[in-house]
Amino acid sequence: MTKLTSTQELMRAANLSRRSLLKSAVAVGAVGFAAPITVQNAFATSGELNFEGWSGYDDLKKTVMPAFEKATGIKVNFKEVDSQDTMRADAKTAIASGAVDVMEPTVDRLPAWVSDGFVQPWDLKKVAADNYLDSVPGAKAGSAGDVDGKRYFLPSVWGTEALTFNSKTVDGTYGKLGLDALFSENMVGKVTVRGHSSLAAMGRVLDAAGKLPMPWIDSYKNEDNMKKLWDIALAEAVKHKKNIAQFWSGENEAQAAFKTNGAEIGLTWDSTGYNLRNDGYGFVAPKEGAFAWSQGFLLLNGAKNVEQAHEFAKWVSTADGASMWASAFSANPVAKGAIDKMNPDVSKFYASSYPGDALAKLYWWPSQAAWFLKLRGEYADKWKSA
């Protein structure tokens, strides 16, 4: 009997707290909903920008946007969302209402944004395209930032997935160490990778060795190609399953693989390499080129503050703007000279990770459609269960 009562107590407490939480959430929601309307009315003519970007990076709001406002006098109304799908869903209504001027998805999704008619090209005369590092998408004509010869994407920040290695046991000289090291005979039980990206690495190794019936990049185009190529990569990878010390899926696991589970080389995010830099590990782009991702700005159709949007993209392409934007995301800046303005630890790490022609060789993740992601997950499951 006493037990029952305490359970009831607990349930009631939980009920109450959930409810009050909901209530306050409703209240906050109401205020949040009303606020942009009043702001919009007050500044409807000029000097503001409606920007929808990523939530969870507090420095954007705290330091980066105030710095932008100080430099240009333009106030940013920042709507934070946690996924690109939300951005796309919001874009659907924003192009009619003009409520959002600029959004910040990743470059691999760009084709879908353009084909849905959500975005308009940037006016390159109003930005400083020369500011960008040559290799990032959107820096030059014909890169992944263009669709049908028009520049829809201006980069804001980028990062990589490359090789973290034990400096004592692995020769990490740039140009010598490649993705094939992950599958080499002398690395049995010493490798940590992510399920799907290691299959892509195997695909690129096979591609470079001329062992595929068509280029690896074609596997991103349709289901038949993908199954053909990923079957080959999977079969080859399974032969080297003994190499795997641990699969990682998040930052903590990746670090633990090196610290406690015997990994001496791995295909990891740059953050893992950075965090382990003082523990005897190095991080370097493989000779084939590091896997890389990039976020950037899209100008929405129906945008009301087109001039300000260009000012915004231009400011993020300056050394100051780019370094601040990149610091907020703990990733790499898109502008020339920006890396020297970052925290010295970061600049040092960057210089050692991407020496020589590594920046020119970055391998940007191709666009990955829904059908692709689904199959990719299934291949990763087969690889892990093998």
Add this chain to the structure above:
Amino acid sequence: MAALIRRYGTGLTGIIIALTTFWLIVLVILPYFDLFESSFRPYLPAADVGGPKDVYSLSNYITIFQNPAEFNIGLFGFTFPISVAIHMWVFVLTILFSVLTTLTSLVLCYPLAYYMAKVIDPKRLSTFLLLLVVPMWVSELLRAFAWFILLAFKGPLTIVLQNLGIITDPIHWTWGLGGFSGVIVTLVYVYILFMLFPIYNSMTSLDTNQLEAAQDLGAKSWQTHWRVVVPHCKPGIASGCVTVFMLAVGSLLVPTLLSSPSSRWFTEVIYSRMFDENDWNGGAAYAFILLFVCTIFVSLTMRLFKVGLADIAK
């Protein structure tokens, strides 16, 4: 209902019922219904949702039978290759190893519960209970992480055994049992009290005179257990088994943290459907497959051992 009103008055009873209704409908039934409904719809780009492609079908469920992969099963020294749909394979392994987890917990808990209920000096019982419960005051995450550290390749267990000269090379403790040893050990540890307390509860209600009677009539120790204690405790055993099995099958944290390069738990597949592939529809379908199959499995097992739901509720 009348009893409730008599006890708490109309106002408070109204609030209690309103809150419970709110809890059940808004926080349990509606989300489940939403997930159930979306599990029959395809995953589409935001622009196509509600469009002509957005139709009901079973395709999210059928996927579990598709995409075969080759596996080698080793049994009694022989290995034979089989071809199974990848997610079906993961599903079957998850059920098998959850059963193993449940049985291991049972084997560990039965003697312990008997000791606590019938053997131990009652004065020391509270200390004993405290010792069992104290570790559970720490969150599940931390307890799982503790095992992650203990069983690490170059972790404390390896180091101690190396210093004692028992082993020379470090061992991957989580790689045994087909790659599931770390997962099983930790699941047993994390959920063991859910097995212990129901069995202990049912044993305390067993009259000690019956045990003495069995002995007087010449029953051997194992016969007493098999024919007196176990039948009496069946509801407790069943309740513990159901709880541990369902918790193990549905665990995500432990299988992720304690994984080996060849282990894969079905909840991990659901997780990656939802969050890596952004396919909430497919993830929902898999979640319901897990829920339905486990419910059927548990009901069948209970019928096999002739235990009813009402017995467990006692």
